[in-house]
Amino acid sequence: MLYPEWHKLLIKQKGLLILGLMILIKIALTLQQGYDSSLIINRNPEGYAAYMNQYEGKLTAEKEQRLQAEYYAVVHAGAELDELARQWKDGEITQEAYESSSKQYYERMKNSAVFNVIYNQYYYAKEAPEERYLMDERGWSTLLGHSKPDFVLLLSLIIVLTPLFCHEYESGMDALLLSSSRGKYRTGAAKLVIGAMLAMIVTMIFTFIEYLCLDGMIGLPHGSFPLQSLEFFANSEYPVTLKQAFLALLLIRIVGAVLFAGCIACVGILSKRSIITLFTCSVLIFLPYILFPEKSLLYYLPLPSGLLAGTGYLWGTVYESAYSDQGTVEKFVKFQAIGRGVFLLLMIGYIVEIALLYLYSLKKYSRYMLRSRLRYKKQTKLPLPLSLLIIGFLILTGCDSRGKVEDVFSFDAGELRNYGETAEYAIQLDEEQSLITARHLATGEEILLTREPFRQEGMISTIFVRDDWCYYVTQTLGKEGIRIYGIDLKNFHQKLIYNSLRENTEDFFGLVSEQQDMEQISRNISPVYSLILNPNYIYYVVDAELVQIQRSTGREKVIARDVRAGLALAYYNGAIYYIDHQYRLNVYKELDGKVHPLESIYTDQFHIKNGELQYRSLLDDKRLQSYDLP
Amino acid sequence: MLRLVYYEIRKNYLRSYVLAAILLFLVLNACMIYRGYVSGDGLMGYFMPHTRDTKVEWDFYHRMHRQLDGPLTADKARYVSDEYERLSALTADGTYNEQGQTDTYTGHIWNDYVMITKYFYEPMKYAASYEKEIEQVVVKAKDNVSFYQNYNNSYEQAKNKYIQDHYSGRKIPVFYDGKPWELLFNYRFSDLLILLLMLLGLVPIYAHEKETKMDDLMMSSRRGKGNMGLAKVLSAFIYIACLLLMFSGVNLATFAALYRLSGAGMPVYAIEAYQYTPVSLSVGGFYILLILLKMIGLAVAGLGLCLLSALFQRVIYPYLLGVLLFISGLYASGYLASVEAGYMVWALVSPFSLLKGHELLIDLLGVNIGYTFVLRLTVCVILQLIISIVLYGVIRLFSTSSRFSRSTGFAVKEGA
Structure with a gap:
């Protein structure tokens, strides 16, 4: 009895094909959406991983001591390094002693941002060390900390399960089936069982896809750690491990899937038409997410929406902060936790609802024959095979590269971050006003380059002048990313060179809205310090990081984390020269893509002129020395 | 058919x-x-909730709008500005009496100040200054047209011409x-x-x-x-x-x-x-x-x-x-x-x-x-x-x- 129904649903109705396509879409979307993370960790994942390896796990007294000591060392690393440099400059210690002693401070300064992330986690764990372990939260937070609907799963279930009953009615097979006792009861029961089983299997597959994709992307280690190790679950009252929480989530979703399959079957039996079933089930499942986004009410509804999101049952109370009219910060409940007792009652209620729904569906299906008129309908031909689907992306922007590896021009980004010259103009950035002006060298005429009549979006943090073009970086407060524009100084035409600000504003009617709370809105973004462009790459310095952007793909890569901001930084002949925290001169070569320290040069000031690097040597009483560049 | x-x-x-x-x-x-x-629309939004707690505020809001809606006149602007100045002065140094505030719109001076500022003073200030603000935009656009014309930048010239043509002579003569x-x-x-x-x-x-x-x-x-x-x-x-x-x-x-x-x-x-x-x-x-x-x-x-x-x-x-x-x-x-x-x-x-x-x-x-x-x-x-x-x-x-x-x-x- 079951086999013909399986065959009909999966093969004849093309259920298997649709599921296959939807699984591919699900994998693509999961990989595309990525995982929860922060800019600090993204910029220095190795540093974060190194610290995490040292401190992850249960917080012990010994670990706490090490953390405190490290914190002290990180906070004072800059001062210690300066002190060592002073001692070395004054001849109190040798260069070798300076190098060996400064290395630890130097490394700490490079990784200070990610250590602060770890230290914040430590502060969180310290409040309840028994149930809050230190760990890399990113993977598990993505898996358990969101209540967004799995749109692809829900659509798959609706599309695959709708023909289960509707097709029989629409093709007139119902009259034939219901004329026999087997067709009347056993077929009905078999169809319901198959619907429920298929819904369970599909839900499990989709949930495991999420798990496996995240495991592949970022890893889901330490599944045996308590759930409260994730900061998001700080107020959760369930004493379970992360893996147990995932299993609970899976079970909740399976219950939801069975309920949803019952709903589809019931609506199909009642309406007898595919379009009504498709429409009603879509409304029943999707509208609650839009009406009650991330609200606890979603999880109390006698509908499958809450169960299929699942995660909210495990959450604690979630708070949000905002400024009041008085200018004070006020905290209010965003999500009210569902207590353990209530959760149990809800689950019992859902199981009773499922049992009643399936019984009612069976009764309605089998009884139908008594009142049904015999209808003679020709069975429609099977639809032509589906031809699907082209997903196109038009991403590539910016200037085309010509495969030029080395670029012969020199640029001192330290000195020239606010000033640049071409043959005709001297260009100046007024950082306060975010205005760029060009003075004609021959006539002395002042020309404003930022000529937008309306308010200018974002602030301009640095400029770069080259080949009759003035490039500038804009940043917007509270938003991650930068925009780089270029102004052609021949006709003052402005062109977008690079953009990493998130541009898509669609929130699908509130379904996927990412509301920023007070903390995110007021987040202070570090200004870009220096900017350098050549036909293939863009370089900029933010905090102490030197970032490279490949212009053809828009891919960003941090190539150095030890740039001493405020000191000279120069580009020459396909290489970037910069001073690191140890006052050592480093060079990044585009040819091999690596940073090479120039061991013998310790300086706090240098510039490149006519193929010669002139620097103030800290090894030689700050005397000016020169170095021939290759 | x-x-x-x-x-x-x-x-x-x-x-x-x-x-x-x-x-x-x-x-x-x-x-x-x-x-x-x-x-x-939230704590940081414009619209307060409509509950029993905010009834007084909403009543004040509607009463004031009945009084101020319509053509924007100097009298209305002066009235709102004076009220803003008065409440601003009272709340700036915190000298007002916390208890028994009888001569108020909403029962509390700070609330009056917030209401007047947010719902009347700032919007009226915007309406009154709009003509001048947009005129500056048009002047900039006019300047840009001649600038880009000199450098044969047709697109920027056309864009600024559009601004000049479509934003000139704008003013807000009413207050709602x-x-x-x-x-x-x-x-x-x-x-x-x-x-x-x-x-x-x-x-x-x-x-x-x-x-x-x-x-x-x-x-x-x-x-x-x-x-x-x-x-x-x-x-x-x-x-x-x-x-x-x-x-x-x-x-x-x-x-x-x-x-x-x-x-x-x-x-x-x-x-x-x-x-x-x-x-x-x-x-x-x-x-x-x-x-x-x-x-x-x-x-x-x-x-x-x-x-x-x-x-x-x-x-x-x-x-x-x-x-x-x-x-x-x-x-x-x-x-x-x-x-x-x-x-x-x-x-x-x-x-x-x-x-x-x-x-x-x-x-x-x-x-x-x-x-x-x-x-x-x-x-x-x-x-x-x-x-x-x-x-x-x-x-x-x-x-x-x-x-x-x-x-x-x-x-x-x-x-x-």
Whole structure:
């Protein structure tokens, strides 16, 4: 009895094909959406991983001591390094002693941002060390900390399960089936069982896809750690491990899937038409997410929406902060936790609802024959095979590269971050006003380059002048990313060179809205310090990081984390020269893509002129020395 | 033809389940607006919740608006400014008595200060200074026109000329609260309900004929081949237009009843968020423009659904593809204000961008076409009209084209 129904649903109705396509879409979307993370960790994942390896796990007294000591060392690393440099400059210690002693401070300064992330986690764990372990939260937070609907799963279930009953009615097979006792009861029961089983299997597959994709992307280690190790679950009252929480989530979703399959079957039996079933089930499942986004009410509804999101049952109370009219910060409940007792009652209620729904569906299906008129309908031909689907992306922007590896021009980004010259103009950035002006060298005429009549979006943090073009970086407060524009100084035409600000504003009617709370809105973004462009790459310095952007793909890569901001930084002949925290001169070569320290040069000031690097040597009483560049 | 259209409407849309869904959604839509009205727009938002606790504040708000709404006069401005100064001075040094504040509007001086500042002083200041502010923009644009002319930069010259032509002489002579209008323009939940109802009504429009084999019968007559195709598309337009009018009407009526919309004749740039809008219509006119744009967008989306319906024999596939089409179209429309040309083209091709007319018109958004400045809205409308013509042609082609029987190999329908 079951086999013909399986065959009909999966093969004849093309259920298997649709599921296959939807699984591919699900994998693509999961990989595309990525995982929860922060800019600090993204910029220095190795540093974060190194610290995490040292401190992850249960917080012990010994670990706490090490953390405190490290914190002290990180906070004072800059001062210690300066002190060592002073001692070395004054001849109190040798260069070798300076190098060996400064290395630890130097490394700490490079990784200070990610250590602060770890230290914040430590502060969180310290409040309840028994149930809050230190760990890399990113993977598990993505898996358990969101209540967004799995749109692809829900659509798959609706599309695959709708023909289960509707097709029989629409093709007139119902009259034939219901004329026999087997067709009347056993077929009905078999169809319901198959619907429920298929819904369970599909839900499990989709949930495991999420798990496996995240495991592949970022890893889901330490599944045996308590759930409260994730900061998001700080107020959760369930004493379970992360893996147990995932299993609970899976079970909740399976219950939801069975309920949803019952709903589809019931609506199909009642309406007898595919379009009504498709429409009603879509409304029943999707509208609650839009009406009650991330609200606890979603999880109390006698509908499958809450169960299929699942995660909210495990959450604690979630708070949000905002400024009041008085200018004070006020905290209010965003999500009210569902207590353990209530959760149990809800689950019992859902199981009773499922049992009643399936019984009612069976009764309605089998009884139908008594009142049904015999209808003679020709069975429609099977639809032509589906031809699907082209997903196109038009991403590539910016200037085309010509495969030029080395670029012969020199640029001192330290000195020239606010000033640049071409043959005709001297260009100046007024950082306060975010205005760029060009003075004609021959006539002395002042020309404003930022000529937008309306308010200018974002602030301009640095400029770069080259080949009759003035490039500038804009940043917007509270938003991650930068925009780089270029102004052609021949006709003052402005062109977008690079953009990493998130541009898509669609929130699908509130379904996927990412509301920023007070903390995110007021987040202070570090200004870009220096900017350098050549036909293939863009370089900029933010905090102490030197970032490279490949212009053809828009891919960003941090190539150095030890740039001493405020000191000279120069580009020459396909290489970037910069001073690191140890006052050592480093060079990044585009040819091999690596940073090479120039061991013998310790300086706090240098510039490149006519193929010669002139620097103030800290090894030689700050005397000016020169170095021939290759 | 009209009779055919009528039969199509009766057959496809005047069905009990469609009518029930429309009625249910209209009620749900009104409830959603009411829910927003009761809960307000958050602690940092403009609209306070409507609860017993905020009754005094809302009473004060309405009382003051009754007094101040209408032409913006020096007396009204002086009154608000004086009140602001007085309350500002009282709250700045904190010398007011915390207890027994009797001579107040809302029962508390700080509350009075916040209310006057947020709801009256700042909006009135904006209205009064707008003329001067926008004049500065026009002066800058005028300066830019001559500057770019000297350097043969045609695009920037055209853009600034546009600003000079369309932003000159603007002023706000009246004072009304524009925020409820802004809320109405931004309200999108009804669009979702219309899209769902379009799926319900349009997906079976051709597929149902195939399921019941009515298409064979229809194609066997001259009228069935020619007029029927047009009648179906016309009926779809009428269905979409009715849905849009019903929901827009409910939106307007509910917002008007709850938020007391006033000042329909004030210019749309009187709403602060729309200060740089390229259109100089009244807010009432602007709302009508938004509805017209939505009509075009929904009609193209509807034609897309009709095409899918014409391509398949069962409703499941056009429904699935229709939902995916809506999602991808909505996602693409999220890029309508993008600074990147590639993404912007995606947005302009998507008919769902026209559902966000308010976003297209909130700022001056243009496209560089051959060094001339063209409004993105204009480009989007033209593209959608072209797409709709193409879609109509393809629908006619697929709904009336020859097919061959698998078993016999003979054509089962005549070609168009």
